[in-house]
């Protein structure tokens with residue numbers, strides 16, 4: 001007999017007791033244990049109690065829609081091929097990324113923004129490192145400034161999540177509470193503004209985003225209210241669990257780099273976004289890849305070492321087709 005469906009639901013975790021200095025030790029410990037369990041078992045959870053105002057989140061969807069409402073030529077002004085060297089910024093049209101042979105490329109179109117790195121920086125133009133591209137047709141205060149404010153909020157939130165995850169590692173590993181801090185030194189933090197247009201007809205080979213795992217450490221996703229489509233794979237029951245849209249909550253999931261770093265303790269779960277026949281869907285994903293030069297030695301003491309940047313770049317090359325060649329090109333002389 002199968003286990004009832006509800007046992008497979010993605011957990012919801014309120015982090016407010018962790019943020020409130022007057023909380024009891026027990027209340028803080030409960031947040032740590034719940035998050036650790038969720039990331040170990042599912043690799044996915046919905047996060048509430050983050051203290052980011054609701055209006056601020058609404059505004060970021062306005063920004064998302066502002067970009068994708070632009071005519072094609074205005075979006076193409078900032079297409080990814082115009083990014084500096086291998087920095088991989090700007091607009092990625094629909095139909096570029098293919099996660100597995102035999103599938104059609106993803107429906108999604110994306111606008112990518114990362115850490116702002118000036119052209120004078122010696123690392124500018126290296127993988128995932130460079131200046132952002134901004135469409136000249138959108139006003140700076142209403143677009144760029146809001147996006148960078150959102151990025152600032154996401155950086156704060158991911159720091160809190162890493163603090164909690166560090167406390168939730170197995171005790172016998174004796175990791176210090178700041179074990180993940182080196183990830184946040186000049187981090188690679190690509191943010192994807194996503195839009196999924198409606199499709200004309202269902203095709204089993206077509207997805208918004210096909211079955212994949214995220215490449216980095218921690219992903220923070222904001223889903224548009226009243227949409228659906230995101231599903232996480234739960235291997236013990238060989239089933240796909242819908243990830244519900246909870247208004248003002250973030251979906252948090254672990255990526256492959258975190259799974260490697262923690263010797264598999266925090267699980268990088270497969271997930272996908274189904275297509276929709278008649279509805280648009282917008283979402284915003286923030287990925288903490290980490291410091292690209294960091295040699296992350298697995299915390300379980302197994303001795304496995306992964307260079308963050310090499311791992312992320314190789315995963316992109318596997319899936320990005322010809323566009324992935326941008327990750328091989330040299331910085332053009334200015």
Ligand SMILES: O=C(O)CCC(=O)C(=O)O
Pocket residue numbers: 192194209214221223230271272273283284285
């Ligand atoms: O848009 C979503 O809901 C998920 C997107 C996603 O999985 C990704 O960009 O890696």
Ligand SMILES: [Fe+2]
Pocket residue numbers: 212213214271
């Ligand atoms: Fe993903």
